[in-house]
Amino acid sequence: xxxxxxxxxxxxxxxxxxxxxxxxxxxxxxxxxxxxxxxxxxxxxxxxxxxxxxxxxxxxxxxxxxxxxxxxxxxxxxxxxxxxxxxxxxxxxxxxxxxxxxxxxxxxxxxxxxxxxxxxxxxxxxxxxxxxxxxxxxxxxxxxxxxxxxxxxxxxxxxxxxxxxxxxxxxxxxxxxxxxxxxxxxxxxxxxxxxxxxxxxxxxxxxxxxxxxxxxxxxxxxxxxxxxxxxxxxxxxxxxxxxxxx
Amino acid sequence: xxxxxxxxxxxxxxxxxxxxxxxxxxxxxxxxxxxxxxxxxxxxxxxxxxxxxxxxxxxxxxxxxxxxxxxxxxxxxxxxxxxxxxxxxxxxxxxxxxxxxxxxxxxxxxxxxxxxxxxxxxxxxxxxxxxxxxxxxxxxxxxxx
Numbered sequence: 028x029x030x031x032x033x034x035x036x037x038x039x040x041x042x043x044x045x046x047x048x049x050x051x052x053x054x055x056x057x058x059x060x061x062x063x064x065x066x067x068x069x070x071x072x073x074x075x076x077x078x079x080x081x082x083x084x085x086x087x088x089x090x091x092x093x094x095x096x097x098x099x100x101x102x103x104x105x106x107x108x109x110x111x112x113x114x115x116x117x118x119x120x121x122x123x124x125x126x127x128x129x130x131x132x133x134x135x136x137x138x139x140x141x142x143x144x145x146x147x148x149x150x151x152x153x154x155x156x157x158x159x160x161x162x163x164x165x166x167x168x169x170x171x172x173x174x175x176x177x178x179x180x181x182x183x184x185x186x187x188x189x190x191x192x193x194x195x196x197x198x199x200x201x202x203x204x205x206x207x208x209x210x211x212x213x214x215x216x217x218x219x220x221x222x223x224x225x226x227x228x229x230x231x232x233x234x235x236x237x238x239x240x241x242x243x244x245x246x247x248x249x250x251x252x253x254x255x256x257x258x259x260x261x262x263x264x265x266x267x268x269x270x271x272x273x
Numbered sequence: 274x275x276x277x278x279x280x281x282x283x284x285x286x287x288x289x290x291x292x293x294x295x296x297x298x299x300x301x302x303x304x305x306x307x308x309x310x311x312x313x314x315x316x317x318x319x320x321x322x323x324x325x326x327x328x329x330x331x332x333x334x335x336x337x338x339x340x341x342x343x344x345x346x347x348x349x350x351x352x353x354x355x356x357x358x359x360x361x362x363x364x365x366x367x368x369x370x371x372x373x374x375x376x377x378x379x380x381x382x383x384x385x386x387x388x389x390x391x392x393x394x395x396x397x398x399x400x401x402x403x404x405x406x407x408x409x410x411x412x413x414x415x416x417x418x
Contacts, residue, residue, distance in 0.1 A: 154393035169379045190357035257367040264358040
């Protein structure tokens, strides 16, 4: 492999992954792969290369299994799923189980291999299988999780809106409130939350029909709208603080 | 007339209680216990304290009422008046948004699959690997949070 390419992977791999909330097993497997890449960048004998490549492939299988377990746990933790969403979640869990079986079979074959060519063949076989089977299902699972994480975040924001709205009604007769920007800001926050809700509905429909990558953009837009609502809440809070100091 | 009245007054001076009555009355008076001086003082002190406390209490209530009224529409608002706008709670919920919606995880999985595919792509020629490395470099820079 090209040495520059290996260095780039080693330099950027770990800092990037540190930003996501990944499990310790994933981190350990990643560290193993990074070590293997470092070894492969040096001049090696055939036997040494065989050993390192076997180790790298083993680490990649460990990483895939760790990722699979991470996704399974996240899917199982989703509360309140009903109807088609529950069926879809169970389908994903089953497919992740099938993936683990495939990884186990490759792992078993790898242990017995003593030929560098055959180890390379196993790598190619795994790469192709991942492209055809794993990647498409992975994208759908990620989108499915994002939709329900988005729904929870929206529910929390709506609850906050409801509480602020109720509190504001209680003091609506005060002159200082009537003349304040609070009501206008609340209306703006409501508008942002309504838009977030529409995006949420759209993404929830897409994951049932296709689960394609557009879902992720919808969720990102939804998150922006929820953040927009919170920025209005914060503006209200700041105004209240200033008014109390007058 | 004058000397007659004078004589009558002299007679009144001679009026005395009966000896038995005088003796009984004397015994009753002597048998009554006298209240000690400090008890009287304590009672007076207690009364004064109670009166003072009541006055202070009334004054405090009056101050509170006046203070509450002046803190509402006159001088401004109490920050606790709309508790749902508590800045700490809001900041915490706002900060947790990115945590709750795991877009970073989604990006990790997307990036991870690309990386693993490249690593498994062991037969790539050096030009292809370089191109992949450039693409990967810009993607990682874009994803760096």
